[in-house]
Amino acid sequence: MSKKKGTWGTEMNYVREVIRLHYELKKNRNEIAQSLGISHATVSRILGLAGERGVALLALGDAELKALMYPNPAGPKPSTTKAPIDFAHVVSELGRKSMTRALLYQEYAKANEGSAVYSYSNFCAQLRQYQQSHKVTMLLSHPPGEVCYLDYAGMTIPIYDAITGVVLFCAQILVATLAYSGYTYAEAQRAQSEECFVNGIVRALGFFGGVVATLVPDNLKAGVISHTKRVIRLSRAIVELAGYYRLWVDPTRVRRPRDKAKVEERVRAVQNWVLAPLRNEHFTSLATLNEAIAKGIDELNDRPFTKMTGSRTERFQTERAHLRPLPEVAFSYGRWLSLKVPPNYHLTIGEVSYSVPYVLVAKTVEVRITEGLVEIFHAGQRVGSHQRSYQTGEVVTDVAHLHPRHAAYLDSLSIETIVAKLVAIGPSVGALGDLLAGEPPLSEAKRRSLTRLLDLAHVHGAGELEAACHWALANNTTNLASVVSILETKVYLTGDQPRPPVSPIHDNLRHHDEFTNTEREA
Template sequence: MTNYKEILRLQSLGINNTRIAEACGCARSTVISTLQYAATRGLTWDLVRDWSEKEVAEKLLPSVAARQTYKMPDYEHVHREMQKSGVTLNLLWLEYCEQCRSAGDLPYKSTQFNKYYADYAHKTMATMHLEHKPGEVMQVDWAGQTAHIVDTDSGEIIKEYLFVAVLPYSGYSYVEAFHDMGQENWIAAHLNTYRQFGGVTRILTPDNLKTGIMKNTEDELVINRTYQEMAEHYGTAIIPARPRSPKDKAAVEGTVGVISTFILAALRNQQFLSLRELNQAVWDRLYEFNHKPFQKKNGNRASAFEEEKLFLLPLPGHPFELATWRIATVQYNYHISVDTQNYSCPYEYIKQKVDVRMTLSTVEILFEGSRIASHPRLNGRPNQYSTLEAHMPPDHQKYVQWNGERFISWAEKVGTNTTSVIRLFLNRYTIEQQGYKSCMALLKLTDKYPPQRLEAACSKAFSFTASPSLKSIQSILRSGQDKLPEQAAEKPSSASEYGFTRGAEYYDRRTTDAD
């Protein structure tokens, strides 16, 4: 036992703390704390000279004094703070130390602080809360066992697959049956889960199935593009379980097993004729599962979820819209063709391969990750065109302000035959705009030839064929064939004029010469 009376005596003699520690066989820190306590209580050697060592120890015993001055943390407050994202025990201990210093109290060391918190958590059955923070993680998977429905037409037994999502903190779960485990149903299951929970967790932990995770190795993680888009839309992070590491998603693995027993086993003798009927039965059993009392603590999963729900991230303003991706090549007409429809993009990307993201309402065109065009999705008859003026080359943009009615109105000023040719050009193509270039070229011929000649050329072209082309009309004008009928009217033609045949006079002259 430390001789505290001797420490005071030696200190009164002016001996330094190191020498006092050596003389009394104790640590230098013990000497310092003893002298600090003595100074606090106004104890000096002259005062305790006649006291016994026991009396001095009772006044100055460091262990007793320490226990009296250590500030016990408010572990109820600590536990509440630990449920918040990013909060650690070390951070709370530092805050606790700062509060103690401000109040003049002596704080516990971090090891004792952590030990007392672990004791508190054990007594309040809060060990699960130590592993998972509320609103932090949602774990998802397909159940190994399947449900079944009966086809009403053939009587065939059809497999239905159960999607399971669980919040590890509260144990609250969502289950839904789907026809298959494809990507469309995989995304739909997540959307339905978020809607049911009324919020989003910060982390999403799936298994390594291909509809979610393309590749997951020690060196590389490749997430399915649509799945990643969904996560970005809802503001959550996808952190998949490590391959062959079921402990990474122990909560959902355990819930899958429990649900297989609690739900599927209970429904094994029932017959369902539709997916909707099956899901209604599943949700009825799921309600009982979530409201089933805990065995070792008060409440149930539903009541624990009410506490956790406050920590979920809010849902976005509109639900995620499932998109499909394609690869297309920009053609020379600066359009891509997807699902028999055509969409324009800037002409600078002609012959480039682009990514196409398609939803029910929108088509987006991306080049090297950057969006270069967006269109409302075309539906209905095939081979429609969605064209933006800004995507056209400069020499094509001048035709944008034109339309069929304007071309016909211009042609009517030339003549009926010209108007008929213009109508033919406009109706020749599935898309009217595709005929604008020919219409413009035809009518611009009036800059070089009189309108009367253009009208005559069109009439001449119709005499050759019921479907004349721009090239044939241009040839008629260049050769002057449009003027031939007028020349014939002024001066009747004869075969001898052109020297094609020899007339009677020729033969009469030959006979005379012979004579």
């Protein structure tokens, strides 16, 4: 038993011990005073007030025993004639911005002008006593696998440029804690943005190896659009994440840190035991910083409890069995855009154009952009998706999105279609077309050559073109210019060799004799 006097309750313990030692153990006043470390006079006063009732006083409560032992307690008696103070109103007003106790005391004194009022010091003393008596907190208990708290640490870690040594940015530290076991995850992020926050939650769930029933984040702008007493508006990405993992997101109340006391305590632990030891380190990337944080987090989770046996890692082994299994594919953060479909029914996102169904021209669609996918939605239904491209100027088109006339036109321009038409004209024309197409890749120049060969059938007729191509293949003159010359000279009718194309005569042509002269003018 402590021998330091404090509250009335502690003094009542002394009173009970004095009575017990004297009436039950028959100890004298000197022995009692020496045993309890109190004065002989105090022992005599207690026994005198106890009188004949003796041991019967041990059954009394503190209030009754106090009234008997201290009928006139020290200190000034509160005056019953002074104007009472409405402490509930005072405490409520103190919660308002720029409100002070001095102003509230002035209002109290003015409202009771003409009556006796308490002094300012007495006013403040009674206010403190009222606040302490109404300062009650509730200890919450959480079943395993039920709640995960999320918050950012106030402490940041600078990331330096590897060459110049200049600070590029200060990494933000996200902390996630399971309520039951206290098992903790932390990571460094570039900023407290929506994308970083959502991806951090995904990695935290992966670290825990399962899904909890409820996420309790702070009121971060990255996840909570607005939070009033009646309505909580979460960001679209957080709503998507909650639906994907089938969990409930319940942000803490505004300016109520006790709602997330568990993670507040873990944030302090992360700052003290993980981040503080890294204060003199020079990190040039988030990857190296997160490696150091991961090592510190493992040590923190393995640290033994101070008030009970085991560690958070050991306690987590019990909680792990209560977590729901993770989906096979982790959630992918997506950025949303609302765009109007132009007449060419291709949406420009960044520097790449993606097609949408042509029937949606002039209508507004929603686009979800992830790291590897572009999805288009209209009226709540997905109407198209493309693999995301990072090649500047590329046009990504789904053939199913094309207008029928546009699809037919593109089909007519395809090399496969042109070659099929050439084969239909005749076997020799088809064989020459295959030679002109050559091996993949099929370039635009090859397509133009095939198209020109097909046009020759319209100019000279299918039969003439088949004969010309047959003669060209037989004489191994398979370039397009030779076929044109064969059609013009109709050499396939006479059996003569085709004449080479004649170049036009103009002033820029030089005779071959000019190149045989070895003398040059100075």
